[in-house]
Amino acid sequence: MIKHIFILTWNKRKQHIFLIIELFFFFLAISFLVFISISSKLASGPKNFNIDNVVDIQIPYQADSTIKLLRESVMQMTEVSGASFSNTGPSIGYFDAVDVIWNGKNIEIYRSFSDEYLKDLVSLKLREGKWFDNTSINASKKLIVINGILQEKFFPNGNAVGKTLTTSLDKYLIIGVIEDLNDDAGKSTTVNGSFYEFSPKVSYAHLLVKLKVPLNEKIYKQLQRKQKEYGGSYEYSEIISIAQYRESREKQNSSFFSFILLISSFLIVNIVLGLYSILYQTINRRKSEIGIRRAAGATSGAIYKQIIFEVLCLTTFALIFGVAVGYQFLLFNTLQGEPADYVISMVVAALFIYLLVTLCALYPAYLAAKIHPADALHDE
Amino acid sequence: MLRNYIKIAFKVMLRQKFFTGVSLFGISFTIMIFSITTVIFDLGYGDNAPAVNRSRTLYLDGISMESPTVPYARVNIGDDFYKKLRDSRDVENICIYKAGNIRSFKNGKVIIFNVSYTDEELWHIYNYTFLEGRPYNKRDIITGKRYAVISESTKKYYFGNGSAIGKYIGDEKKFQIIGVVKNKVILYANGPEVANILIPYSISTTSYASSNPAIILAKSNKVIPDIKDELVRMTKRIDQYKSLKDIRIRLSGGTVFEMRDFGYAILGLSIFLFFIVVIPALNLIGLNVNRISERSSEIGIRKAFGASSSVLAGQFIIENIIITFIGGILGVILTFVVSSALVRMIFYNSPESADGVYSALISWKSVLYSILSALFFGLVSGVIPAWRMSRLHAIKALKGGSAS
Numbered sequence: 189m190i191k192h193i194f195i196l197t198w199n200k201r202k203q204h205i206f207l208i209i210e211l212f213f214f215f216l217a218i219s220f221l222v223f224i225s226i227s228s229k230l231a232s233g234p235k236n237f238n239i240d241n242v243v244d245i246q247i248p249y250q251a252d253s254t255i256k257l258l259r260e261s262v263m264q265m266t267e268v269s270g271a272s273f274s275n276t277g278p279s280i281g282y283f284d285a286v287d288v289i290w291n292g293k294n295i296e297i298y299r300s301f302s303d304e305y306l307k308d309l310v311s312l313k314l315r316e317g318k319w320f321d322n323t324s325i326n327a328s329k330k331l332i333v334i335n336g337i338l339q340e341k342f343f344p345n346g347n348a349v350g351k352t353l354t355t356s357l358d359k360y361l362i363i364g365v366i367e368d369l370n371d372d373a374g375k376s377t378t379v380n381g382s383f384y385e386f387s388p389k390v391s392y393a394h395l396l397v398k399l400k401v402p403l404n405e406k407i408y409k410q411l412q413r414k415q416k417e418y419g420g421s422y423e424y425s426e427i428i429s430i431a432q433y434r435e436s437r438e439k440q441n442s443s444f445f446s447f448i449l450l451i452s453s454f455l456i457v458n459i460v461l462g463l464y465s466i467l468y469q470t471i472n473r474r475k476s477e478i479g480i481r482r483a484a485g486a487t488s489g490a491i492y493k494q495i496i497f498e499v500l501c502l503t504t505f506a507l508i509f510g511v512a513v514g515y516q517f518l519l520f521n522t523l524q525g526e527p528a529d530y531v532i533s534m535v536v537a538a539l540f541i542y543l544l545v546t547l548c549a550l551y552p553a554y555l556a557a558k559i560h561p562a563d564a565l566h567d568e
Numbered sequence: 569m570l571r572n573y574i575k576i577a578f579k580v581m582l583r584q585k586f587f588t589g590v591s592l593f594g595i596s597f598t599i600m601i602f603s604i605t606t607v608i609f610d611l612g613y614g615d616n617a618p619a620v621n622r623s624r625t626l627y628l629d630g631i632s633m634e635s636p637t638v639p640y641a642r643v644n645i646g647d648d649f650y651k652k653l654r655d656s657r658d659v660e661n662i663c664i665y666k667a668g669n670i671r672s673f674k675n676g677k678v679i680i681f682n683v684s685y686t687d688e689e690l691w692h693i694y695n696y697t698f699l700e701g702r703p704y705n706k707r708d709i710i711t712g713k714r715y716a717v718i719s720e721s722t723k724k725y726y727f728g729n730g731s732a733i734g735k736y737i738g739d740e741k742k743f744q745i746i747g748v749v750k751n752k753v754i755l756y757a758n759g760p761e762v763a764n765i766l767i768p769y770s771i772s773t774t775s776y777a778s779s780n781p782a783i784i785l786a787k788s789n790k791v792i793p794d795i796k797d798e799l800v801r802m803t804k805r806i807d808q809y810k811s812l813k814d815i816r817i818r819l820s821g822g823t824v825f826e827m828r829d830f831g832y833a834i835l836g837l838s839i840f841l842f843f844i845v846v847i848p849a850l851n852l853i854g855l856n857v858n859r860i861s862e863r864s865s866e867i868g869i870r871k872a873f874g875a876s877s878s879v880l881a882g883q884f885i886i887e888n889i890i891i892t893f894i895g896g897i898l899g900v901i902l903t904f905v906v907s908s909a910l911v912r913m914i915f916y917n918s919p920e921s922a923d924g925v926y927s928a929l930i931s932w933k934s935v936l937y938s939i940l941s942a943l944f945f946g947l948v949s950g951v952i953p954a955w956r957m958s959r960l961h962a963i964k965a966l967k968g969g970s971a972s
Contacts, residue, residue, distance in 0.1 A: 443913045
């Protein structure tokens with residue numbers, strides 16, 4: 189039967205050419221939308237950090253000594269419970285990409301710098317080993333704390349503490365492992381893995397300050413004065429609560445996803461209505477054909493099946509071309525993503541389209557199955 | 569004749585209400601997305617208020633030099649340099665400015681307003697609409713008055729709905745407000761367009777002393793390359809660099825088309841619009857083919873009475889254009905409805921700078937785009953079905969055959 193339907197549909201390809209082309213483009217569009225949604229997926233799982241009442245004081249490049257004074261001066265404020273230098277922070281984003289040399293291969297991961305206070309300031313969760321402390325500065329080697337992702341990647345069975353990690357820049361001693369942050373702003377660190385390097389001398393970009401109360405105008409003014417005094421005057425150094433970073437990121441994400449949603453629902457509604465009305469009209473036109481088949485003994489179930497199979501057959505024609513084009517994208521990695529993402533998005537889009545066309549065909553097929561042979565043949 | 573076609577078109581549309589509805593939905597939403605996309609593109613590259621001369625404006629961020637003996641350095645171009653450039657026959661006007669910012673802390677959030685310190689030529693190059701007060705003039709600049717002209721949304725943020733004239737703004741150093749200008753949606757702003765607050769150039773305290781950006785208004789967009797050459801020549805003539813050999817001068821900045829990679833943007837826009845339009849268009853073609861083939865007996869009779877194929881094709885195309893035109897008008901209304909939500913989406917990061925511009929996506933330009941695209945859409949989606957049907961043989965059509 190399937191072979192017959194295939195031939196039947198193939199013979200009518202000219203009549204259905206617009207539907208096929210439409211489904212082809214629809215497949216490409218939906219695959220693309222699925223692709224960008226999954227390749228920009230957000231970190232899921234629990235947030236292994238806490239940024240309540242943490243404020244970011246941005247600092248320009250400065251000599252080490254003055255910077256240290258900024259921290260001491262901020263710590264003297266009664267509202268401040270902690271302060272830590274880092275070149276980034278949870279919810280802020282921005283990481284250094286470095287290449288780790290592992291089994292002769294270069295693997296890209298991310299690096300950030302921190303001092304000994306960051307862990308307690310933003311409540312990072314330690315999995316094993318320890319965080320930097322005041323003896324770290326005297327260590328003979330460069331110390332790092334890696335995240336859970338990196339541990340699972342490089343040391344799947346066993347302890348990472350005490351081992352060495354070699355990057356294209358340096359050799360590092362691993363002293364601890366923290367749980368991955370699951371930070372939306374640092375999606376790539378969740379995918380690729382990252383580590384914190386202890387660095388007392390590097391030019392930091394941020395002083396993260398933990399307050400006992402939410403940031404208010406009085407504290408803001410005080411911090412601003414201290415920033416100017418020790419951080420030098422630079423037009424574009426801000427003092428922003430980290431919650432504000434997070435808010436703007438969330439807005440950006442929701443605005444991006446509502447755009448995707450808008451475009452895909454527009455395309456889907458178009459396809460559904462178009463497909464439905466074209467099928468509906470086609471059934472009307474084929475009344476006599478169906479009548480003859482019924483008269484010759486076909487059950488209404490058989491007619492039902494025939495209509496649905498025909499539609500699926502048409503869809504398959506469109507998808508064959510679609511997958512062929514999608515494969516070209518994968519081959520040349522035009523969209524710069526993981527190969528798996530291409531495959532997943534094409535499979536998802538294909539399944540979705542099959543489901544959609546089946547749903548669209550249900551009612552027209554029902555109408556066709558209901559056709560009474562006598563009525564249909566009478567018309568003829 | 570045309571009246572008859574219109575009558576028939578309406579009759580047919582009313583007879584097949586469901587399919588008319590489907591077509592109108594597809595058309596109106598397509599037109600909406602089409603017109604919004606083109607308007608956004610136009611906001612990025614077109615001449616829209618206040619930047620009414622964008623296409624012939626050269627945004628110069630600075631000049632740098634390099635030679636075998638002297639390493640890379642920024643050229644310190646001062647006011648004298650620009651004074652000389654003003655004499656060039658290709659240059660119509662120059663506005664010197666510096667960028668800065670003013671912060672404000674309110675409700676736990678830091679809002680950063682962009683500031684431009686400009687000279688008085690700004691008011692000649694740009695076209696700002698003043699809601700209150702006046703611009704600063706040459707005398708204010710020479711005497712170093714601490715004046716500020718702010719945008720409508722900035723006023724709303726600081727002072728609410730009342731008048732702002734005479735009030736003060738700023739974090740440490742205060743500026744007196746002498747004017748309020750109307751907000752406009754500006755995407756990919758360059759130069760002083762970015763600013764929410766405009767302040768006389770002479771009192772700028774910005775730390776970027778070595779960079780002297782300016783916007784140079786050319787007499788026409790064709791002479792912009794000449795102006796660039798002139799800038800390079802003038803830099804080479806500066807006393808400091810006269811004696812250097814093999815000196816390489818680099819201008820940073822350019823026209824809006826150069827800075828925002830116009831070709832790439834056009835490519836992206838075309839691909840996006842293609843996908844947005846092609847699916848509904850194919851949909852409409854499919855619907856039309858079916859709809860017209862239902863009328864095959866009508867076609868047969870008209871053919872039997874001597875109507876030629878081209879007359880029939882013309883009729884179907886006109887019918888289709890009528891329906892897309894109605895869809896186009898619905899699309900304009902839809903654009904208007906979603907416009908404010910869309911501007912909110914574009915300005916997700918600084919809603920305070922979008923106050924007062926929420927309906928800006930609807931303009932005469934966007935209505936024009938919508939109607940034109942609707943007509944084009946109608947033509948494209950009508951031609952193939954009409955051509956197919958008009959080929960139909962009279963006898964076959966009378967018998968009730970289809971066009972395939």
